Amino acid sequence: MTFEAFADTILPGEKRFPGDVTVAGAAIGGGAVASGAVAVLRTDEGGMAPALDNLAEALNGHAGGYAAERGLSLDPAVPPFVALSFPDRTELVARLTAPTHPERDIWVSVAMFSTIAFDAAAHLHTVDALAAGHPGMTTMGFKPPQADGLWRFPEFSYGRQLAHPHPDTTPSGSPA
Amino acid sequence: MTAIESTDVVVVGSGFGGAITAYHLAAGGARVVVLERGPWLTGQDFDQDFKFGASSTRAFDFTIGDGMSVLAGNCVGGGSVVYFAAMPRAPRFVFERHGSIGRRMWPAAISRDTLEPWYDRVAEALPVTRQDWPDVPYAGGLWAAACHHAGRTANPVPVAIDNERCVNCNWMMSGCRFDAKRSLLLNYLPAAIAHGARIRPLHEVQRLERTDAGGYRLHYTVVDDVDYRVEVGGGAIDAKIVVLAAGAGATPVILQRSADTLGPMPAAVGRYFSGNGERLNTAVVDEDRVREVLGLSRSDGVPYEAYQIGKGPCVATWDRLDGSLPEYLRYSLEQLYFPPGFGTILAQVPDATGPTWFGAEKKELLRHWKSWLTIFTMSEDDNEGVFGPPPPTGNAVRVSQQMLGRGALRYRPTENTLRGWAASDAEVRDILERDGLARVMPWTNDVVGAYTVHPLASCRIGDDPATSALDDRHELRSHPGIFVTDGSAVPGALTVNPAMTIAALAERAVPAIVEAARQRGVAVRYGAPAPDGATAGRDAVLPLVGGRAAR
Ligand SMILES: Cc1cc2nc3c(=O)[nH]c(=O)nc-3n(C[C@H](O)[C@H](O)[C@H](O)COP(=O)(O)OP(=O)(O)OC[C@H]3O[C@@H](n4cnc5c(N)ncnc54)[C@H](O)[C@@H]3O)c2cc1C
Numbered sequence: 001m002t003f004e005a006f007a008d009t010i011l012p013g014e015k016r017f018p019g020d021v022t023v024a025g026a027a028i029g030g031g032a033v034a035s036g037a038v039a040v041l042r043t044d045e046g047g048m049a050p051a052l053d054n055l056a057e058a059l060n061g062h063a064g065g066y067a068a069e070r071g072l073s074l075d076p077a078v079p080p081f082v083a084l085s086f087p088d089r090t091e092l093v094a095r096l097t098a099p100t101h102p103e104r105d106i107w108v109s110v111a112m113f114s115t116i117a118f119d120a121a122a123h124l125h126t127v128d129a130l131a132a133g134h135p136g137m138t139t140m141g142f143k144p145p146q147a148d149g150l151w152r153f154p155e156f157s158y159g160r161q162l163a164h165p166h167p168d169t170t171p172s173g174s175p176a
Numbered sequence: 177m178t179a180i181e182s183t184d185v186v187v188v189g190s191g192f193g194g195a196i197t198a199y200h201l202a203a204g205g206a207r208v209v210v211l212e213r214g215p216w217l218t219g220q221d222f223d224q225d226f227k228f229g230a231s232s233t234r235a236f237d238f239t240i241g242d243g244m245s246v247l248a249g250n251c252v253g254g255g256s257v258v259y260f261a262a263m264p265r266a267p268r269f270v271f272e273r274h275g276s277i278g279r280r281m282w283p284a285a286i287s288r289d290t291l292e293p294w295y296d297r298v299a300e301a302l303p304v305t306r307q308d309w310p311d312v313p314y315a316g317g318l319w320a321a322a323c324h325h326a327g328r329t330a331n332p333v334p335v336a337i338d339n340e341r342c343v344n345c346n347w348m349m350s351g352c353r354f355d356a357k358r359s360l361l362l363n364y365l366p367a368a369i370a371h372g373a374r375i376r377p378l379h380e381v382q383r384l385e386r387t388d389a390g391g392y393r394l395h396y397t398v399v400d401d402v403d404y405r406v407e408v409g410g411g412a413i414d415a416k417i418v419v420l421a422a423g424a425g426a427t428p429v430i431l432q433r434s435a436d437t438l439g440p441m442p443a444a445v446g447r448y449f450s451g452n453g454e455r456l457n458t459a460v461v462d463e464d465r466v467r468e469v470l471g472l473s474r475s476d477g478v479p480y481e482a483y484q485i486g487k488g489p490c491v492a493t494w495d496r497l498d499g500s501l502p503e504y505l506r507y508s509l510e511q512l513y514f515p516p517g518f519g520t521i522l523a524q525v526p527d528a529t530g531p532t533w534f535g536a537e538k539k540e541l542l543r544h545w546k547s548w549l550t551i552f553t554m555s556e557d558d559n560e561g562v563f564g565p566p567p568p569t570g571n572a573v574r575v576s577q578q579m580l581g582r583g584a585l586r587y588r589p590t591e592n593t594l595r596g597w598a599a600s601d602a603e604v605r606d607i608l609e610r611d612g613l614a615r616v617m618p619w620t621n622d623v624v625g626a627y628t629v630h631p632l633a634s635c636r637i638g639d640d641p642a643t644s645a646l647d648d649r650h651e652l653r654s655h656p657g658i659f660v661t662d663g664s665a666v667p668g669a670l671t672v673n674p675a676m677t678i679a680a681l682a683e684r685a686v687p688a689i690v691e692a693a694r695q696r697g698v699a700v701r702y703g704a705p706a707p708d709g710a711t712a713g714r715d716a717v718l719p720l721v722g723g724r725a726a727r
Contacts, residue, residue, distance in 0.1 A: 011542070012535070026536050027540075046228060047576035048575075093534070097622075105240070109575070116226075118542070122226055123228070126224065126225045140516070140545040140546070141484075151343075152345055153344040153345065155474065156314065156485050158314060158474075159310045160310075162309065162317050162320035162321040163330035172334060173307070173333070173334035174264045174265035174267075
């Protein structure tokens with residue numbers, strides 16, 4: 001739950017069902033969570049999986065501290081980070097990833113994995129992800145492959161000269 | 177005790193610096209072993225797939241440092257497998273640069289003129305060709321048209337691409353499945369193998385020591401082919417000559433780690449690192465303005481929406497590559513595609529009211545991804561990178577099974593570098609925001625620091641022992657028989673894509689390496705033709721090497 005809320009802060013989406021507490025509903029369409037952020041974080045390949053429990057605890061610790069600082073009372077039924085409002089999650093993630101924060105590497109890494117879930121579906125074969133309507137790559141308008149599963153773009157060029165080359169271009173086509 | 181293998185020459189790394197030297201030494205008759213820490217992928221191995229474990233992650237090394245992250249190749253063929261194959265030569269003024277040392281930083285023996293015949297050798301070998309406008313994909317055409325509209329010039333960039341085979345799939349960073357990109361897997365490396373060179377993938381060299389015979393012993397580990405964090409073996413090999421070509425992010429680390437056994441390193445080892453002044457701006461173009469202002473339209477009537485289509489950088493503006501401008505204010509601006517998974521996290525939202533690189537507004541920016549245009553600055557940075565103490569193995573502590581690691585590079589851009597970046601950012605904005613064509617924001621350095629795919633200069637050549645690790649023959653000072661021929665040898669930023677210059681310098685370094693090998697009793701000659709047998713490039717350089725090594 002905690003990482004769903006974190007990933008949803010990085011690239012937010014719409015609630016998956018009424019009462020979805022981890023996805024804040026701060027944007028239309030599926031966000032990083034619907035795109036598989038937690039699955040990406042859990043992959044063996046990513047290397048984050050063994051650390052996730054500790055990281056969730058740390059993140060909730062930061063959320064608790066943040067709430068105390070702001071005098072916010074958090075719903076005890078869910079982890080503290082999940083209980084924060086979307087603007088507060090955003091503010092906290094901005095702090096944790098700021099250039100001067102001692103743990104920034106870790107939180108930047110979690111943000112990277114969340115982004116990669118959305119823009120590249122790193123836990124799935126790209127062909128399969130697109131065929132299944134992967135929310136992130138579909139939102140971006142990533143074009144599907146040809147029938148053989150490979151990408152080719154037979155039309156790719158305006159086909160005409162659109163600028164004057166630099167006058168000091170050598171015969172090899174390089175700057176002089 | 178197991179017998180330690182021995183050979184004439186060990187080459188560490190198989191990118192430009194490694195493949196070129198390995199070929200010439202093997203063709204000249206030396207016994208050559210190439211140790212490469214990455215996997216050996218070819219043709220059908222190159223997946224069009226972003227899944228972890230596909231060639232997209234197997235072939236890469238992404239090292240996060242303090243203030244600078246480096247993306248480099250990690251496979252047989254090195255950066256040539258993942259590069260965009262833009263191959264311009266460096267402009268004349270680059271070789272006259274002073275940089276951070278206050279006087280000419282390149283060796284007196286090297287200028288654009290003296291390097292030209294070596295550039296020609298590379299151009300013949302890969303080959304590198306001029307592109308014509310019909311070869312230029314929509315993104316390059318859009319950048320050209322915007323430059324023209326703003327009163328600038330723009331050039332199709334010379335490339336090592338066989339345009340007949342290219343399908344403009346834009347997967348070239350995962351390795352070219354169609355063999356259109358002229359990587360080293362198609363020229364120098366097969367030619368080296370044909371002459372008996374042996375290439376060992378998944379062999380990561382850790383350190384060097386001297387042998388009683390006056391040569392060197394290289395200690396390596398063998399890494400698992402799926403999980404590069406796992407060591408599955410190891411060993412050592414003796415050589416009379418060592419060519420280090422592990423790349424500018426890795427070569428200095430091997431040398432630092434070897435200082436205990438080899439003795440002190442020149443002060444410049446692991447210093448003066450340059451990111452080639454690299455910087456990226458993301459523009460989100462207004463499709464209607466592209467039609468109205470630039471008069472552009474595709475056959476289906478869509479003005480652009482073609483970020484995904486094409487083949488890497490194809491058009492650059494070189495107006496600021498003007499030697500009369502002050503140093504640090506000269507740069508090129510090149511159109512580029514960065515695929516998902518690499519290129520979206522650092523893109524910032526223009527005029528954001530909240531966070532710029534994540535959040536709800538960032539998601540909206542991604543909704544317009546098809547209309548993105550990325551512009552790549554290559555400027556004159558100040559060689560401000562320094563490598564800290566080496567990690568236990570390799571050049572980084574690996575976080576993921578593949579690709580992601582944490583390295584010891586520290587980079588704090590100076591005022592000079594920042595000024596160049598600011599000037600280039602302003603220029604991109606001036607060109608692309610003119611008449612409402614687009615909205616532009618530079619990538620943020622706040623997330624993983626500055627970012628380079630062009631690491632350079634961490635062990636540079638020069639005439640001054642205090643500021644260069646190598647003499648002008650690429651031999652490591654006070655460690656005869658060790659040569660460095662990769663991007664680490666390049667003294668500083670080049671203001672254009674570096675592979676052509678790295679390759680030309682490697683070509684130029686070969687005669688001296690051959691001579692050193694002969695002095696150590698290796699029967700080797702200089703004078704091989706291009707890998708495909710062409711001889712014009714070779715014939716043009718033979719008189720320059722004065723028959724020294726060509727006997
Ligand atoms: C995505 C991308 C796009 C690029 N596009 C362009 C472009 O269009 N034009 C251009 O000019 N340049 C481009 N470059 C840069 C270009 O690829 C590099 O400048 C060039 O490859 C550097 O050559 P090199 O010989 O210094 O090192 P590399 O090509 O990096 O080769 C070093 C090799 O050494 C291996 N190695 C590292 N450590 C060890 C070790 N300890 N033991 C054994 N082996 C080791 C690595 O795995 C690698 O294969 C691009 C780079 C990237 C990443």
